[in-house]
Structure formats: C-alpha cells, structure tokens
Amino acid sequence: xxxxxxxxxxPVLDAGFIIGTVKAVVIVVALLGIVPALVWLERRLMGRFQxxxxxxxxxPLGFGQPIADSIKLLFKESIIQSSADKFLFHLAPAVVVxxxxxxxxxxxxxxxxTVFGEKIGLWGANINSxxxxxFAISGMGVYGMVLAGLxxxxxxxxxxGLRSSAQMISYELTLGLSALSVIVMxxxxxxxxxxxxxxxxxxxxxxxxxxxxxxxxxxxxxxRAPFDLPEAEQELVAGFHTEYTGMKFAMFFMGEYVNMVxxxxxxxxxxxxxxxxxxxxxxPILAFAGKVFFLLCVFIWLRSTFPRLRYxxxxxxxxxxxxxxxxxxxLVTAVIKVL
Amino acid sequence: MFEITYEVVVFVLGIxxxxxxxxxxxxxSPIYCALYLIGNMICLALLFLLxxxxxxxxxxxxVYAGAVMILFLFIIALLxxxxxxxxxxVQRSSAFTFVIxxxxxxxLAAAVxxxxxxxxxxxxxxxxxxxxxxxxxxxxxxxHLVPFELASILLLIATIGIICLAKFSYLPARRRLK
Numbered sequence: 388x389x390x391x392x393x394x395x396x397x398p399v400l401d402a403g404f405i406i407g408t409v410k411a412v413v414i415v416v417a418l419l420g421i422v423p424a425l426v427w428l429e430r431r432l433m434g435r436f437q438x439x440x441x442x443x444x445x446x447p448l449g450f451g452q453p454i455a456d457s458i459k460l461l462f463k464e465s466i467i468q469s470s471a472d473k474f475l476f477h478l479a480p481a482v483v484v485x486x487x488x489x490x491x492x493x494x495x496x497x498x499x500x501t502v503f504g505e506k507i508g509l510w511g512a513n514i515n516s517x518x519x520x521x522f523a524i525s526g527m528g529v530y531g532m533v534l535a536g537l538x539x540x541x542x543x544x545x546x547x548g549l550r551s552s553a554q555m556i557s558y559e560l561t562l563g564l565s566a567l568s569v570i571v572m573x574x575x576x577x578x579x580x581x582x583x584x585x586x587x588x589x590x591x592x593x594x595x596x597x598x599x600x601x602x603x604x605x606x607x608x609x610x611r612a613p614f615d616l617p618e619a620e621q622e623l624v625a626g627f628h629t630e631y632t633g634m635k636f637a638m639f640f641m642g643e644y645v646n647m648v649x650x651x652x653x654x655x656x657x658x659x660x661x662x663x664x665x666x667x668x669x670x671p672i673l674a675f676a677g678k679v680f681f682l683l684c685v686f687i688w689l690r691s692t693f694p695r696l697r698y699x700x701x702x703x704x705x706x707x708x709x710x711x712x713x714x715x716x717x718l719v720t721a722v723i724k725v726l
Numbered sequence: 727m728f729e730i731t732y733e734v735v736v737f738v739l740g741i742x743x744x745x746x747x748x749x750x751x752x753x754x755s756p757i758y759c760a761l762y763l764i765g766n767m768i769c770l771a772l773l774f775l776l777x778x779x780x781x782x783x784x785x786x787x788x789v790y791a792g793a794v795m796i797l798f799l800f801i802i803a804l805l806x807x808x809x810x811x812x813x814x815x816v817q818r819s820s821a822f823t824f825v826i827x828x829x830x831x832x833x834l835a836a837a838v839x840x841x842x843x844x845x846x847x848x849x850x851x852x853x854x855x856x857x858x859x860x861x862x863x864x865x866x867x868x869x870h871l872v873p874f875e876l877a878s879i880l881l882l883i884a885t886i887g888i889i890c891l892a893k894f895s896y897l898p899a900r901r902r903l904k
Binding site for chain 2: 472475514515516519520522523524526527529530533534536537545548549552553555556559576
C-alpha cells in the first residue's frame with residue numbers, strides 16, 4: 388500500500404515540494420509554540436513593572452502556568468448563545484489565526500544556507516512584493532474582529548467590531564506611508580533586498596521619524612494597549628470577544644500574539660537592519676531574534692506604562708497628527724532621493 | 727503534469743469567483759452578501775497571482791478586499807443588516823431578465839476565437855527581470871501619465887465634494903439648539 392501511495396505522489400515529491408512543506412510546518416509550529424511563551428513573558432514582565440511577582444507557583448519560575456492555562460482553555464465548555472449567527476461565530480476566530488500565520492510566511496529571518504546541495508532560505512516564501520503581501524493579509528485580519536462583533540448579536544461586541552474596523556482603516560494608512568518612505572530609499576518591495584540595503588547602517592538612523600510613526604501604527608494595528616479600544620474593559624466588557632469561551636476565545640489571543648511577533652519582525656526588517664549584526668559576533672538568526680525579542684518587550688512595556696486613549700482622541704491622533712507627519716516625511720524623502 | 731494542474735486551478739478559481747458573484751446577488755442577508763463579495767475579490771486576486779501579476783494581486787487585496795469591503799461591513803454593522811423577505815415584484819423579475827440577457831451575451835464569447843495577449847514593451851521576461859511593481863510604475867508614469875493624473879484629479883474633486891457635503895456648520899452648540 389505504501390508503494391502505491393509513493394507512486395502516486397512521486398511526481399510531486401521533488402526537493403522544492405519537501406522543503407516547502409517542512410518550512411510551512413516549522414513556521415506554523417514555531418509561531419504557535421511562541422504564543423504560550425509570550426503570554427508567560429508578558430505576565431512576568433507586567434508583574435515586575437507593577438512591583439509584584441507575577442505567576443510563579445506552577446513549575447520553575449512559573450513556566451508551567453501557560454501549560455495549565457492552555458489545558459484549562461481546551462477543556463472549557465464552548466458556549467454559543469442562541470441568538471448568534473453560528474457560521475460567522477465559528478468563522479471569526481479562524482480568520483484571525485489564519486491571517487496572522489499566513490502573514491508571517493513571507494517574513495525572512497536569516498540568510499540562506501546550503502544543505503545536501505539544496506539552497507535553503509530562512510523564509511517561507513521570497514516574493515517580490517513581500518511588503519505589500521504582509522499589508523494585504525494582515526489587513527484581512529480585521530475581518531475576524533468585525534465578524535466576531537457582528538455575529539455575536541451583542542451591543543458591546545458590535546461596538547468593539549465597529550471600533551476595530553475604523554481603527555484599522557485609519558492606522559493602516561500611516562503604516563503603509565511610513566513604510567513607503569523606506570521603500571522610496573531602497574526602490575524595492577522585497578524584504579530581503581530591504582535588509583541587504585541596510586548592510587552599512589540601519590534605517591532607524593536615516594529615517595527616525597518613519598520608525599516612530601511605523602511603530603506607533605504597528606501597535607495600533609495589533610490592537611495592543613494603549614490602542615486596545617476594541618476590547619476596552621471599562622466601556623465594552625471585553626469588546627468583540629465578549630461572547631466567546633474556551634478555545635475560540637483563546638484563538639483571538641493567539642492571533643494577537645502572532646501579530647505582535649510579525650509586527651516586531653517587520654519593524655526589525657524595515658528599520659533595525661534585520662539580521663545584520665553590525666560588528667557584533669552573532670549568528671544572523673540570533674541577531675534577528677534578539678531584535679525581535681527586544682521589540683516584544685517594548686510592546687509589553689508600553690502596555691504597562693500608558694493608559695488607554697479615549698476613542699475620539701485616537702481618531703484625531705491618527706488622522707490629524709500621524710498622517711500629515713507621514714506625508715511630510717515621505718515628501719522630504721522623495722525630494723532628497725531625487726536631488 | 728504541471729500544465730494540467732495549472733489549468734485546473736485557474737478554472738476552479740474562475741468558477742468560484744462566478745459562484746461568489748451569484749452569492750452576492752442571491753443572498754438575503756447583507757452581511758453574507760458582503761462576505762461573498764470579499765470571496766469574489768480574493769478569487770480575482772488569486773487569478774492575478776496565477777497570471778504572474780503579483781503587484782496587481784496585492785493591490786487588489788489591499789484596496790478592494792481590505793479597505794473598501796471593511797467600509798461596507800462598517801456601514802452594514804452601523805445600520806444593522808436585517809434579512810430581506812423576498813416577495814415577487816416587477817423589479818425582481820425585470821432584474822432576472824436582465825441577468826439572463828447578460829448571461830446570453832456572455833455565451834457569445836464562446837464564439838470568439840482564442841484571445842491574444844497584448845504585446846508591448848513589458849514582455850514577460852522584462853517584467854520578471856524588474857518585478858511587476860516596477861513594470862506597472864514605469865508604464866503608469868510614462869505612457870499613461872495624463873489619464874492617470876486626470877483620474878487622480880477626479881478622485882480629489884470627489885473627496886472635496888464629500889467633505890463639503892458632510893461638513894456640519896460651526897455654529898456654537900447653544901445657538902444650534904434653537
């Protein structure tokens with residue numbers, strides 16, 4: 388029987404196919420494995436920031452806590468209220484996780500190397516419009532939140548969904564335009580080309596304003612505090628995921644944490660020089676991981692430092708401050724590039 | 727082997743796009759209509775991708791499936807999309823007649839001989855060398871500059887018009903109450 392199967396898939400079974408499959412599996416497993424570790428990191432760091440200990444009872448340093456939490460979430464009863472739209476209610480968390488993982492597929496995290504005569508790049512796919520692909524797919528992620536809000540048939544969820552869609556539209560512009568000033572400098576949408584053009588110095592030194600704008604918009608895009616208005620507890624109970632329980636509830640958080648990793652990687656690739664270590668004796672992949680880890684800590688740091696914005700202030704900030712600054716920065720970059 | 731797979735994938739995507747388009751007009755609930763439209767647009771983007779137009783595919787998803795459709799869903803959520811109760815009417819039957827006429831017209835396309843790709847400066851090997859984003863940019867900003875600028879002016883006028891229409895007067899709140 389095994390021979391028959393092998394015969395059937397033999398034409399497909401070339402090196403490219405195997406490498407692609409292995410890469411896909413590794414990326415998905417690594418991303419999903421990172422999520423509990425990030426939850427642990429966030430809770431421990433938040434504890435430190437707020438002068439308390441954080442979870443430290445389950446296992447050494449509280450490492451068992453995320454495992455215990457995931458087991459609890461897996462075995463919780465999944466409740467769907469009868470007034471909900473069942474299909475959309477199930478679809479929404481799947482959309483969030485799917486888009487979050489697919490976005491990461493074009494993120495490169497190291498130089499290519501050779502194994503058994505095959506050149507293997509440390510990325511899922513190296514496509515020419517890599518940056519556009521990231522924006523396109525991560526933009527689709529907001530549908531998960533909007534659908535969750537719409538299908539729950541609940542005022543608070545609906546408000547959360549509305550907020551997330553308005554916020555996403557406003558801050559996506561800033562995100563794209565501040566990345567555009569980097570693209571103008573390199574003339575390529577390919578993420579690997581972007582990293583290669585930062586061999587001598589990272590773009591954060593050349594484009595400090597674009598870096599700040601991109602990071603702010605990135606925090607808003609991932610729905611992290613202080614921009615987590617769609618799930619503001621003091622106003623909306625829990626926003627778009629009020630009605631969710633068990634693993635479906637956890638999937639929204641999975642999506643959020645994977646998005647955090649993707650956004651940190653994107654900032655690293657665009658502004659911090661990717662895997663270039665600038666003289667430090669580090670493996671390229673370790674340099675990349677170190678930068679991403681630092682940015683993730685900054686995400687958590689921001690959460691425990693800033694209070695949540697008021698919603699109208701959020702919109703005003705996005706449209707009247709960030710967007711004009713972005714356009715100004717783009718104009719200056721273009722003028723310098725032409726001169 | 728690959729050729730057959732490719733053709734099959736293109737065919738399946740095309741059929742899915744047509745079915746999604748049917749879903750848009752036949753579905754009773756506005757939310758599902760919008761979702762079918764998103765599905766249709768994603769199918770179109772995938773078709774672009776299969777024809778090696780990466781840039782157009784990405785722009786299709788960012789602009790249509792991302793920005794435009796999220797506004798559609800926003801409005802549906804604001805107005806509260808209720809299910810329509812379908813009842814036969816003159817408009818309904820005339821709409822169906824129109825759709826059937828269009829479909830018949832589409833069938834005429836079967837009589838047309840095989841289509842030829844448009845040839846120009848941007849041959850496939852040139853596009854592969856410089857990337858599809860650059861190819862689109864070079865074409866757009868050299869040969870088609872005037873239509874492009876005219877379209878952008880048109881969009882600008884529309885934006886200003888909408889701001890003028892939607893702007894509320896800046897009277898103080900108390901006087902407005904009177």
